[in-house]
Structure formats: structure tokens, C-alpha cells
Amino acid sequence: MRGLYAVALVAAFVIAACGGGSGGGTAPSSSAAVTVNVPDTVKLAAALPLTGADSSIAKIMKDSYELFFKQLNDAGGLQVGSKKVKFDLKIEDNKGDAAASGQLYEKFITQDNVDLLLGGYNTTIVTQEVKVANRYKMPYVGGGGASSSIYVDNVWAVGILASIEKLAATQLDFIKTQQDANKLPKPLKIAVAYENSSHGKEFLKGIQDGEKAAPDRFKVVFNETFDLNGRDYTSLLNKVKDANADAYMIDARVADYITMQTQYKQLGMYHQYLTYGPRGPEKAARDALKDSSDYITAATWFDSLMPGDNVKKWLDTFKATGDSPEWYAASAWECARILTGAIQKGLTIDKQKIHDILFSTSWDGSLFPGGSIKFDKTGQANNDYVMTQNTPSGNRILIWPKDIATGTATMPVPKK
Amino acid sequence: MRLVEALISALLVAGLYATMSYGLALIYGVMKIINLANAGVMMLAAFTTFFLWQSFGLDPLVSVLVVAPLFFVVGALIEVVFVRRVLNEKPVVSLLLLFGILLVMQAGASLFLGGDVRSVRPVYVQEVIRLGDVVIAYNRLLVFVAGVIILIGLELFLRRTFLGRAIRALAQDRDACRLAGIDVRRVSMIAFGLGTALAGAAGALLTAVFPFDPVTPYGTLQLKSFTIIVLGGLESIPGIAVAAFVLAVAENLTVTISKPQLENLVSFVLLVVVLVVMPGGLAAIIRRRRIA
């Protein structure tokens, strides 16, 4: 009789562990004698925050990944040496939870037996994913996390987004030119609000480094962090108002940007220079905020206004998804391109070889500024940023670097 | 001037907080159970309001007139089908039951409506009113006024109508009500429905001010309503209004004096402290004064 429940318990354990049978080490197929060491279908996987605060961004990345592989598969597959290789991409929803994403990536590796990994979105989640990739010694190519904290102790992951400190530094460089043209005051009093994360802290540090290097140009008169996904920023904004700064620089996620900017306008606030870090021109934000988001400056990793054949070709292709071609889409596309490029170059999906190729190659023909991506020894790329400014009627112009600018920035922001 | 603005801001926020909490307080008063599904009802009401706005352009404040009766019915159904069966058990049981219902609501909404963050943006979403140096957001003012109307309406109902008095009697002594010939079961059902109707109204109103999603509607605002009803005394409606104001002021002061992130921490520390030190809330203290 005791057996009844004992059997039930053991049976339960067995059923639960049942899927383990199919797991085990992932070994590349084929023997050493064949030149091309790649199966007919390569399995890839990624997890994205398809629901929750970052869902609109995640959907754009998902569409971009899927479009890339659909195109490739429709054309017969990737030409690897003498054979054509197709790709099977699996994307799951991690609900914006880092622990869940880590567990998903582990499942991809041990249960779904994927060959290589594509990256997810948002720094905290990506940091966890990269840990898993390193633990299982699996190459991971990502374009959704920019903080350098992701790459600490990292061997197996590469990320195409340049650091946030560089983002801040780029904006300060732009401001210098405006000060020299007498459009912005010198020194510029800056109020900084940053999200309570490494992303935000690096943003602040970039600005503070700039202040230290040129104290006659920049003065940080206020800085404070805020919690992510906040609903009510009025108390913070009132403090910013009291700081009487010339410029207000914020590092926030898109959802928080929309909320804060709405409340900023409600409070009737004004600054000569306003930026939300890498946020600003997102279609979702422009639709929600309308003219409240005019004249906001942003520094991003890519913009569809950039010149060049690579960009043009990609834009034509991307139209198919119907999404807005924002940097998230370009980033996802580049990751897919680089990963498949590595397979093509090495004629293999052997993890160590792919790793070596990823790190040693200069990935030309890139959509990103400079046209080429090269990973440093920690795995992070260091391309330049482009800057945009929102203009009325939902438009925007490129204002930096000078040689690709499509218009002159309106500085200072006009008083309504 | 900062102080005045802070107080006004607190007042407006208090209106929001109070609206969220009336339903919880009413149900606890009458049935002595904590309606954990309050958050779920608010969330579903918010979605209903969103779809009404999206399809018909119906203003959220007007939606209240549609949403509140709808969720009255929902609440009555929940009471009859589920809650009634566990009323005589330990409080733990009803707690877990309503918790389960909350989970079903949240998971169901995520599954069928999508887990994205939605936002209702009525035409006046960015309009402001200026009183001298002080800036007041128009939508918050409207929501506050609606909250006051609801408060007055609720108090009138509870004090002037037979049903309202029956509900209050039930809150005081269930057995005596039976003796007095009140149909306890029917009144309980109505009370519960009224509680969920209030939650529904709150959900509709709040869409005018904040974005929402199925899993954490209004983020930590939800949990604040617990703080409020505990602070106000779980059984007193005007107490709720006062408690909401106290909480709002406490938060605003904390934020102005120190860091904005501590805003939410304040409410929860307050919750635990009040539960331990003043389980009857402010209302109990006032009652004690009156007796003494």
C-alpha cells in the first residue's frame, strides 16, 4: 500500500526527467575527412521579452531575425563551401525576466540541442544569457545589450553594440561643436537622470568623465537615479526643474521615456538641450507623444537615414515586415549576418572554430556606422554612434557625424 | 510654493489611491475576507476601458458608467459560485481562493489579450491647468473629481438607503442581521458585487493616467491600496480617503527630502508598521478618542 504513493512519486520523478533522455552533449556531425563540417540544417535559438515593458522592441528584433532566415532559406540556404545549408530558428518569450531567460537558453542548449545562439534584449537579461553561453562554451552573437558589465569574464559571447559611455561621450562631442557655434551656453549646466542599472550608471559616468576632462564646457548640476517601469516621475521632474539646468540628459527605456516626457510637458518644463540617451525617434514614442517629442536629440547605433548601399539594400528588404526600421531591427539583422558569415567562413559549426572566427574577423559590409564591425578582446564592438534630432510632423534629421548629417540641428530647442 | 505644489500633487494622487481601495474595504467590512482578486478586476476593467476607447473612442471617465455595472455582475457571480462556499472556513481558504482567481484573471488576460503594456491616451492627456505658479495635470484633476463623486455617492448609499444600511449592519454583526430578517446571502452577494464594481471603476479611471499590462497592473500602486485600507481601518470609507492622503503626503515628502526610489519603499514599511502597531488603523484611533 505504501507502494501506491511510492510508485506515484517515483513515476512522477521519472516522467519529469523523461525529457532528459534526449539531452546530452552536443557534438558536431560528420567525420574529419569531409571538408564541410556542417549539417544540412543548422539549429539556432534566441529568447526575447515578447511580453512586458520591452515587447514592442522585442517584436521588431524577432521580425528582423525571422526575415533574415526566411530570405536565406527561401533562396535555398546559405552557401557553405559546396553545400547549401538551411536554418531552423526558434524564438521563445522570456517575459522580460532574466532568470527565465537564462533557463530558456540552458534548455535550448541541453534539451533542444541548438548549434549556436543569437542574442536577446536588454542589458540585465543579456548579462544572464551570456553567463549561460559561457558555462556551456557556446558561441553567442547579440545586439541587445550595450553595457560593458555584460562582458566581464566573458569568453564565448560577442556583442555588436558599443558601450554606453561612448554614447554619452559622443553627445558631449556634439555639444562642443554647438558651443563653438554659440548655439549652446558654455559651460553647459546639465541635469542627469538615469535608470537604476549599469546602463544608466555608465551613461552618468560618460558625462562625468566629459565634465572632468573639460570643466569649462560641462557642469553636472544635478544627478539622480530612478526606478525602471515607474509610473509617476513628477517628484523627480520637480527636482530637475529646481536645478535650473540648461540641458536635461536622461538614460531610460522606451516605455519610461514616453511616460516621463508626457509628465515633463505637463509640468511645462523646458531645456535648451534634451535627450533620452539612445531613445528619441522610436515610432511608438513619436506616435504616442506627437509634438511633445519634437527636437529631442538621440544617439543610436544605427539610423535608417544613414547613407550607403548596405543601408539602402537592407531598408528595401526590411520593408517586407511592415515594421519601422529602427536600430533594433538593424542590430538583430547584423547579428544574424555575422553568425552565418562565421559559419560560411569556417565551413564548420564547431564551437571553438566559430568562436575564433568571430573574434578574429573584421566584419565588413555592415549596416553600422563605419561599415565594419570588429570585436575587442572582451567581445564588445566599438563602432561610432550616429545622432538624430526629432523634427516636427513626426520627422527627424541626422545631425552627427558631420559628414553624413542630413540637416542642421535646431539648437537650442525652440521655446514653445 | 514647492510645498503647496507637493500638497496638491499629494491630494490628486490620494484621490487615485482612495478610488482603488474602496472596493477592498467594503468587501472586507462585510465579509471579513481580503479580496485579492481586486487587482485582477481592476486590470480587466482597464482592458475593457482600453478596448472601448480603441473601438468607439469612449473616454475612460465615461466608460466608468459601463464598466462599473459590468463588474458588479462579475463580482456577484464570483461570490455566488466561489466565495460563498468557503465563507465558513478559515480565512486562509478564502485568501487562497481569491488568489487563485487573481492568477486565472492575470494569466488569462496575458494569454488572450497579450502581455504588452497598453496605454489609453484621451485627447486631453497632456493638457494642464495653471493656478498661478502651480501646474496641475488635467487628466489627474478629472480623475480626482471622479474619485470624490464616487466617495460621496458611496457614503450616501451606505447611509441613506436601506440596502446600504443593511450592508453596514452586516459588517457589524452578521447574526443580528439574520435575527432582524435581513437576507444575509443576498446582501453579501450585493456587497461583493459592489466591491468589484468599485474596483472596476478604479481600473477605468486609472487608465486615463497610467499605462498598464496584465501582470503588474499599475506596478506597485496596487499593493499600496493594501497599505491604505490597513492605515484607514479596514472598515471605514472616509477613513480610506484620509489614509490615502496620509500615504500620498508621506511618499511625496520622502521623495522631496531624499531619493525618488524610496517612494515605494515608504508605503510598504508603513504597511508593516501600521499592521503591527495600529491594527485598527486611523479609524480605530479616532474611535478610541471618541469613547475616551
Place this chain on the structure above:
Amino acid sequence: MTALLARFPKRALLIGQIGLVFAVAIAIALIPVIDERSFNLQRITFFLLWYAILASSWNMIGGYAGQISFGHAAFLGMGAYVTGILWSQLKWDPLLTLPAAGLVAALYAVLVGAPTLRLRGPYFAIATIGVGEATRLFFVNFDDIFGVTLTKGVTGISLPTYDPVTVHYATVVVFVLVMLTTMWIRAGRFGLGLFAINMDRDAAETAGVPTARLQVFALAASAFFAATAGSLYAARQQFLDPASMFGFDKSIALVLMPVVGGLGTVWGPVFGAVLYSSVQDRISSIVNNPYLPALIYGVLLVVIVMFEPLGIAGLLGRGTKYARALLMPKDGDE
């Protein structure tokens, strides 16, 4: 043998259960020994045991003491962070931090529990929601409040590499400890006292049961083990962030597992853990929607609360007398 069983039924059942715990533990511990590359099985069994540890620890306060805690993730997260900080800052071996993490959480439980466990009815449950959230916010803002760099706020703590197989063994050990503790509670005077408080606090107090002390101790024990689970997580996953560790959804899972599995029973939480981890793994893959499992749990919870308060254990226990004796909590005729 049957004679022995008849003469000392309680003792025999207890020994049998202990035997089962060890059997399961040894079986799982042997997995990495038998097949070094059985990564998937190791992953599945780690999380299985991990959930079982958490569910059983919650059961100590929620099931035996009858006080529902909706903020248990606070202890889980606390354990994880204590380990994370001791490991990354002071370079302690993470597994050696387990007792420290447990102790810190237990002390926190005493601090929080002493005033709140006195509360009647659902007040304690509400208080725990507050505690859970406050703890999360505290850890998120710790660095800014005290001006240090310790918890790294929302970004989370990045931890060094550690051998997952060692963590696997450690998890097995902790699982055995938790199960033995649970059985000891149920079989002994401590459990009897808790059960009495659960039934009728005033009567228990009149009978001389030190209600406050017992309840606080139950909460502390519960917190201790939940924290060790957090430490194990930190050692294996090498990354902690407050949203994941202290999130309300973790607290929800901690309530769901033991309640669905069987509140106040020894094996109920284990059943709940098995159900939870297998549903997580299987259903979300098949349907590719992470919310279907949550819907299933919610429905299960409602059904169980209304019809079978002892959950899965109750359903199984309806079978036979022995199964009933094994799975159900104490009743009058034992």
C-alpha cells in the same frame, strides 16, 4: 516484517519515508557520475530538487503553521544575495556561504515575524506582501542608500564560474536536509504544537503552547531553507538580479507549489514541485506561450481550494489507509 509494520506503524512509515528520500537523493546524485554529459538531465533534476526545497520550506510556515506567506521570495533572494556578495566581494566559496545565507535569512525572519505573526486572520498574509516588496526595493536601492557598491541595483551581480556538478551534489544534500527536517517537524512535538495553533490559537495558548515562539521558529526555519535554495541558485546560475530573485511571481510560485501539491503534508510540496517544473518545461515549449502554465496553476489552485484542500497528496491519499497515514497531516486517531 508485516508484524513489525503492524506493531510500530508510525516508526516503520517514518523509516520508510526516510529511506525513500535517500533513495531518490542517491539516484539523482549519481546522474553526473554515470554520464558526465547528461546536461539536460542534470538541469532538470537540479530545478526539480530546487523547487522541492523551496516548496517544502514554504510549507513549514504556510502548511504546518497555517500562516500564508505571499512574500517568501524575500528569503530566497536574501540567501542568493548574501551568497553572491560574500562570493564576489570576499571570495568565499559559494557553497560554504550556505549556512551564513540561511542564518541571515532566519534572523530577518525573526525580525519580521516576531511582530507580524501575532496578527490574526489574513493580516499576516497581507503583511508578507508588504515585506516581500519592501525587501526587493531595499535590495534594489541598497547601494544608493548606503553609498556603496554591493548589490548593484537593477543591473544585478555577475558571479564567477563554479562547477555545476558540485552544486548538483550540494542541492541533493540540502534536499535531504529539508525533507528530514519536514519529517521531524511532523513527527515531533514542534509539529504538534504548530498543528494546535493552526487549529485554534486561543485554545492552544490556554493549553500552554508557546504560540508566538513556535510560529517564529517555524518562519525562521522556513526562511533558512528558502535562503539556501537561493544560494544554490547563485552558485549555479552565476547571475542575480532583484527582479528575478525577489519578484512577486517567485513568491506566487512558492505558494502555488505546496498548496497544489498538498498543504501541510510531507510529500505534498514535492508533488507540487514536480508538477510545477515539468509543466514549466513541457507546456511552454509546446504551446510557445509562457502564460498557459500560469493559467493552469490558477485553475488548479481554485479547484483544489474548493474541493480538495490537501491537493495532490490528498487525492493520492484517498486511496488507502497507509497512504492516508503517510500523506495527510495528523488527525485525531494517530
